[in-house]
Amino acid sequence: MTTDYQQAREALGTRLRELRLSAPEGRLTGTRLADRLGWPHSKVYKLESGRQTATSDDLRAWANGVGRPDVFDELDARLRGFESHIRSWRRQLAAGHRPVQDNWNLEVNRSKVIYAWEEASVPGMLQTADYARAMFLRYADLHGSVRDTEDAVRVRLQRQAWLYEAGHRLHVLIWEAALHALICSPSVLAAQLDRLAGTVGMDTVELGIVPLCAALKIPPANGFWVLDERLVIAEDWHAEIWLDDADSVATYQRVWRTLSESAVYGADAQRVISRARRPLSAW
Known part of the structure; x- marks a missing residue:
């Protein structure tokens, strides 16, 4: 089950990266997004690679940071999906x-x-x-x-x-x-x-x-x-x-x-x- 959990984190990270690269205002670098959100630069890459589990607040900030607040519900549903099994x-x-x-x-x-x-x-x-x-x-x-x-x-x-x-x-x-x-x-x-x-x-x-x-x-x-x-x-x-x-x-x-x-x-x-x-x- 740990493997399934890690795969779910990585899949969420892939989706976050897609949103960063396809931001409405144009492709965002990880460094620029981190600066915009006030995060350490490493956090962006850890989330995208599945090495860190996002919180609901992280996902909301990400959605707003890439100019896509409409995708927060989708991202949060993904998080709840694997958190409901790995508590x-x-x-x-x-x-x-x-x-x-x-x-x-x-x-x-x-x-x-x-x-x-x-x-x-x-x-x-x-x-x-x-x-x-x-x-x-x-x-x-x-x-x-x-x-x-x-x-x-x-x-x-x-x-x-x-x-x-x-x-x-x-x-x-x-x-x-x-x-x-x-x-x-x-x-x-x-x-x-x-x-x-x-x-x-x-x-x-x-x-x-x-x-x-x-x-x-x-x-x-x-x-x-x-x-x-x-x-x-x-x-x-x-x-x-x-x-x-x-x-x-x-x-x-x-x-x-x-x-x-x-x-x-x-x-x-x-x-x-x-x-x-x-x-x-x-x-």
Whole structure:
């Protein structure tokens, strides 16, 4: 998907160059356009080559700068097209974590069956408030985003009501490494593992743990969620990736099934959780 994203940036850059070279007043050099817009000269060339993602304000300025304000809507539609799939954290978190959680709640509430894989942390729908709080604080530090932690925690926990509604089913796989990751304090992790153990046997939850010693057919790469076979949400360091084309959804379903072959369930999953919990008993 990163390749698709880069291709979309390059296609937008090609269109920007076409507009610069065919300006109504005559061909504009990149230097002249940059001077007109008050930009560093390098910005024009980075946008045209697809090495920098334009903002909506950039596109409006470009359209006005080349004397074609009428093309702004077209340019902005192109931007929204690839930004709707590659949702950069920089843009998503401009107003804090709560809006991101609100969007997640909307999609989850539209769904009946969800498949999830998490390799580094306990999935949000199974988190305690303290664990979720620690996660939001860590990511706020990483991205330098607004600290709306308590609002974000509250909205994330609201999503868990989905688990108690008839007709819903969460199939979740977690790599054992996530059970040992001290992204929070030991006491918070201990309580989180107790909460996780309590989900084993729930009617709406199928919890599988992939032990560290399990043979793997594929590497345990980034976490993802498949919602009703209509949408995949995958997470990377720079962005959240939303995929709704049939081929991509089918690929992630195949990945999930492959990982599930290495998982343990029921009492065996409980034993793996207990093994991770044991060193935390003093807390």
